[in-house]
Amino acid sequence: ETGTGKDLLARYYHDQSGRKGEFVAVNCAAFPDTLLESELFGYRKGAFTGAGADKEGLLHRAQGGTFFLDEIGEMPLTSQAKLLTVIESCRTRRLGDTSEETLDIRFVAATNCDLADMVARGSFRRDLYFRLTGIIFTIPALAERPEDIPLLLAHFLRREGALGEREIIDPDLIMEFSSRAWPGNVRQLESEVKKLVLFKTLANEDSLTDLAGVLVQDERDSGTTSLFDQVEQFEKTLILQALRMADWNKSKAARALGIHESTLRAKMKRYDLDTAFPS
Numbered sequence: 115e116t117g118t119g120k121d122l123l124a125r126y127y128h129d130q131s132g133r134k135g136e137f138v139a140v141n142c143a144a145f146p147d148t149l150l151e152s153e154l155f156g157y158r159k160g161a162f163t164g165a166g167a168d169k170e171g172l173l174h175r176a177q178g179g180t181f182f183l184d185e186i187g188e189m190p191l192t193s194q195a196k197l198l199t200v201i202e203s204c205r206t207r208r209l210g211d212t213s214e215e216t217l218d219i220r221f222v223a224a225t226n227c228d229l230a231d232m233v234a235r236g237s238f239r240r241d242l243y244f245r246l247t248g249i250i251f252t253i254p255a256l257a258e259r260p261e262d263i264p265l266l267l268a269h270f271l272r273r274e275g276a277l278g279e280r281e282i283i284d285p286d287l288i289m290e291f292s293s294r295a296w297p298g299n300v301r302q303l304e305s306e307v308k309k310l311v312l313f314k315t316l317a318n319e320d321s322l323t324d325l326a327g328v329l330v331q332d333e334r335d336s337g338t339t340s341l342f343d344q345v346e347q348f349e350k351t352l353i354l355q356a357l358r359m360a361d362w363n364k365s366k367a368a369r370a371l372g373i374h375e376s377t378l379r380a381k382m383k384r385y386d387l388d389t390a391f392p393s
Contacts (some may be wrong), residue, residue, distance in 0.1 A: 117301030119252040120224035128180035135179025143188035161210025180220045198242045256299045271305040277316030287323040350385045
């Protein structure tokens with residue numbers, strides 16, 4: 115499946131390898147055939163129309179490190195042939211150049227495609243397939259490994275600066291995240307953590323757990339919405355959270371949001387939030 119965390123595993127593999135060079139990643143589905151080759155190999159000034167200066171290729175950047183080819187199944191056949199040559203010879207040459215450079219690179223590839231089936235259909239090179247399948251890891255969907263959710267949650271919170279290295283996550287926050295289906299897998303979880311940290315900052319909220327509960331409920335209530343509706347829902351959630359924090363005092367809530375009280379009142383009227391006040 116997509117979004118299962120293949121890039122995280124590749125980066126962890128690099129970090130544990132002891133290799134001194136960079137971890138360089140390229141999404142093979144993000145570039146057309148000609149552009150992909152210029153990104154991989156680089157080029158010399160004047161190699162083609164628009165090549166106004168020398169450019170280092172991603173392969174050169176990965177010298178002494180790890181080169182991660184994400185979505186390798188989307189790479190065009192012509193580029194597959196050139197990649198195979200690089201892997202087998204450990205040498206590369208910039209477009210428009212006459213000299214080659216020896217490479218010391220560890221290649222890691224990932225895909226959500228059935229490469230064996232693609233080989234049978236002729237859309238993926240058999241020789242490249244066998245070059246890349248020395249060690250294979252299959253990463254299941256996040257729903258099949260719920261025990262990973264606390265670890266991933268801690269990783270993303272620390273990366274966003276919302277959790278200290280020795281700090282422990284609130285068990286209720288783990289329960290909140292563990293109770294969700296995560297059809298978008300690790301990518302969706304990462305996105306939700308980023309949104310949670312952003313909302314926490316904007317709402318000046320202390321508790322990630324309380325805010326996570328509010329956001330999840332808002333998502334369940336709103337369903338699939340347009341970008342405009344999501345922005346409005348975002349603003350409505352912030353206002354409600356500020357009001358709750360201020361014990362429903364509009365002046366305090368407006369100060370916390372950094373807006374005038376008249377603006378807050380207008381927005382409350384627009385979103386019909388007066389009915390939300392506790393009786």
